[in-house]
Amino acid sequence: MFDDPTFWTGIAFICFICIVGKPLYVALLKTLDNRAGKIKSDLDQAIKLREEAQELLANYQRKKRDATNEANLILENAKKEAESSMKAALEELDQQLALREKLALERISQTENAALQKLHYQTVDMVIAATQDLLIEKTSEKKINQLADSAIAELAKKLS
Numbered sequence: 422m423f424d425d426p427t428f429w430t431g432i433a434f435i436c437f438i439c440i441v442g443k444p445l446y447v448a449l450l451k452t453l454d455n456r457a458g459k460i461k462s463d464l465d466q467a468i469k470l471r472e473e474a475q476e477l478l479a480n481y482q483r484k485k486r487d488a489t490n491e492a493n494l495i496l497e498n499a500k501k502e503a504e505s506s507m508k509a510a511l512e513e514l515d516q517q518l519a520l521r522e523k524l525a526l527e528r529i530s531q532t533e534n535a536a537l538q539k540l541h542y543q544t545v546d547m548v549i550a551a552t553q554d555l556l557i558e559k560t561s562e563k564k565i566n567q568l569a570d571s572a573i574a575e576l577a578k579k580l581s
Contacts, residue, residue, distance in 0.1 A: 557565065
C-alpha cells in the first residue's frame with residue numbers, strides 16, 4: 422500500500438486540500454460572511470427606507486386630509502359669506518326701492534296738489550271774472566267800487 426502511487430497521490434491530495442483548503446475555506450467563509458453582512462445591511466437599509474416611506478406616505482396623507490378639510494372649510498366660509506353678502510345686497514336693494522317708491526309717491530302727491538291748486542286758482546279766477554262781468558252788467562260803478570273796497574278789506578282780514 423505504501424508502494425502504491427495512488428495511495429501517495431491520495432495522501433498528497435488530502436494534504437494539499439488541508440494546506441490549501443483551510444485558507445480557501447476561511448476566505449470562502451469570510452466572503453460569505455461579508456456577503457451575508459452586506460445582505461443584512463441592505464435588508465436593514467431597505468426596512469429603514471420602507472419605514473421612512475411609510476412615514477412619509479402617512480405624513481402626506483395627513484397633509485392631504487388636512488388640506489382637504491381646510492379647503493372644505495374655506496369653501497363653506499365662502500358660501501356663507503356669499504349668502505350674507507347676497508342677503509345684505511337684497512336688503513339694500515329693498516331699502517332703495519322702498520325709498521324710490523316713497524319719493525315717487527311724494528312727487529305724485531305734490532304734482533296732484535299743484536294741479537289741484539292750479540285748478541282752484543283758475544276756478545277762482547273764472548268765478549271772479551264771471552262775477553265781475555255780472556256785476557258790471559247789473560250794478561252801477563259806484564256800487565262796484567264799494568263792493569271792491571269791501572272785498573279788499575275782507576281779503577286783508579282773511580290773509581292776516
